[in-house]
Amino acid sequence: MSFEFSLCLLVVFSLAAFGAPIAISMIVGAIAYLAASGQDIALAGEQIIQGIYGSFILLAVPLFIVAANIMNAGTISERLLNFCVAVVGHLRGGLGHVNVVSSLIFSGMSGSAVADAAGVGKVVIEMMVKGNRYPPGYAAAITAASATIGPIIPPSIPMVIYALVSDVSIGYLFIAGLVPGLFMGMVLMAFNAYQARRLNIAKEPRTPTKDIPKVAWQAFPALMMPAILLYGIYGGVTTPTEAAAVAAAYALLLAATVYRSITLKELANVFKQSALSSASVGLVISAALIFNYIVSTENIPTAVANTLVAWDLSPLQFMLAINVLFLLLGCLLDTATVVLVIVPLLIPACRELGIDLVYFGVVTLVNLMIGMITPPYGILLFVINGTTRIPLADIIKGVIPFTGVLLFALAIMTLFPDLILFVPRLFGYMG
Numbered sequence: 001m002s003f004e005f006s007l008c009l010l011v012v013f014s015l016a017a018f019g020a021p022i023a024i025s026m027i028v029g030a031i032a033y034l035a036a037s038g039q040d041i042a043l044a045g046e047q048i049i050q051g052i053y054g055s056f057i058l059l060a061v062p063l064f065i066v067a068a069n070i071m072n073a074g075t076i077s078e079r080l081l082n083f084c085v086a087v088v089g090h091l092r093g094g095l096g097h098v099n100v101v102s103s104l105i106f107s108g109m110s111g112s113a114v115a116d117a118a119g120v121g122k123v124v125i126e127m128m129v130k131g132n133r134y135p136p137g138y139a140a141a142i143t144a145a146s147a148t149i150g151p152i153i154p155p156s157i158p159m160v161i162y163a164l165v166s167d168v169s170i171g172y173l174f175i176a177g178l179v180p181g182l183f184m185g186m187v188l189m190a191f192n193a194y195q196a197r198r199l200n201i202a203k204e205p206r207t208p209t210k211d212i213p214k215v216a217w218q219a220f221p222a223l224m225m226p227a228i229l230l231y232g233i234y235g236g237v238t239t240p241t242e243a244a245a246v247a248a249a250y251a252l253l254l255a256a257t258v259y260r261s262i263t264l265k266e267l268a269n270v271f272k273q274s275a276l277s278s279a280s281v282g283l284v285i286s287a288a289l290i291f292n293y294i295v296s297t298e299n300i301p302t303a304v305a306n307t308l309v310a311w312d313l314s315p316l317q318f319m320l321a322i323n324v325l326f327l328l329l330g331c332l333l334d335t336a337t338v339v340l341v342i343v344p345l346l347i348p349a350c351r352e353l354g355i356d357l358v359y360f361g362v363v364t365l366v367n368l369m370i371g372m373i374t375p376p377y378g379i380l381l382f383v384i385n386g387t388t389r390i391p392l393a394d395i396i397k398g399v400i401p402f403t404g405v406l407l408f409a410l411a412i413m414t415l416f417p418d419l420i421l422f423v424p425r426l427f428g429y430m431g
Helices: 003-017 022-036 042-053 056-073 076-088 094-110 113-118 120-132 136-147 157-166 170-176 178-198 209-234 240-258 264-297 300-310 315-332 335-353 357-371 379-388 392-415 418-426
Strands: none
Touching: 003 022, 022 042, 022 264, 022 335, 042 264, 056 157, 056 240, 056 264, 076 094, 076 120, 076 209, 076 240, 094 120, 094 136, 094 178, 113 136, 113 379, 120 136, 120 379, 136 178, 136 379, 136 392, 157 170, 157 264, 157 335, 157 357, 170 178, 170 209, 170 240, 170 357, 170 418, 178 357, 178 392, 178 418, 209 240, 264 335, 315 335, 315 357, 315 392, 335 357, 357 392, 357 418, 379 392, 392 418
8 A cells, every 4th residue: 555545544534534525535634635646636536527427327326316305395205105004004013014015116216215215205204103113223223224225126326326437237236136126125024023012012903995095196106206117127118317307307397286285395495405415415425435435446346356355256256255354344334435435345256256246336335324223333223313303222222123123134135145136037137
């Protein structure tokens, strides 16, 4: 490791330790590297411009953020919840099942775990704790756990970022997340049913049969969004970025004309919040683009790949080690930072070991989603705490068993790659 790169890392970690945002810390550290190595510090700006404006796929990120915020601002999420209650609400642990199923549906629209937890998650928590049906900590915990499914089922903002750094087809990545996302939902619902019996939670009344068609019809336009997106991408009608634009336009059409649930003032606020969120993500991406230039200059990916190959790890041993690494990193760093900074270091090793990059991408994202409910970073825990005021200690206590369930699902995915690659191969993927 060169002196210049050591100085870069020292600056990054020092600033982060004093509370500076990780993106700012990385940018300042990168500038320090360029200055110390005698390079033009204007290279930092050049890397940002080339990376951001040269990547058409990154346009999908703000568009999916807009779509999610429009759905949360209108009554779309509430109509989806009513539909979920009608379908599974009468089962043992019904509102817990509603929580998971609503996340499965909403994840097919927003691509964001935070949008899921802050939007539909907040509403379903209020339903669960009303009348002391469920302990608040349990309601918050299953909401956080189910929100992790959001970026696994397409569309997915983290998958867009992974496709950027790995040069993998975003279409195949999206479709590879379908079965793993459904599998995560299945194990969460199975555990919820077990907990409902153990806690002796009463069943909810069944929705009258005559009311189900009305509830389904009210939710039907919103339920069509995932179908429209998937058909557009896999039917060859749109690119993933164009599909993101369709998602935002469709969400606006529903909220403004079909449901008439959003005003111009609310829409202006949606655009403002979406711009702030997009800028936050964009800043992290910009910092990572400069950092990746430095990492490439230092030839670190090749060194990492050679070291791992020298250890003579089998592909399975490598993946198990990666799981441990990403679970630890997920506790400390946000998903975008890990995908943009750490993943590029490991891509060459994956190629050397013959590990499929679509499989690697899905396993990586599942790891990082679990990290979003793991202290001390655990961003989903803080989001739910901030929106519901349920004590953080109660949320952490309740989420531990759900973390174990999701780790079980992760282990199955890691051991059986066909669980991830089966559907992409049906669509012609040759990996």
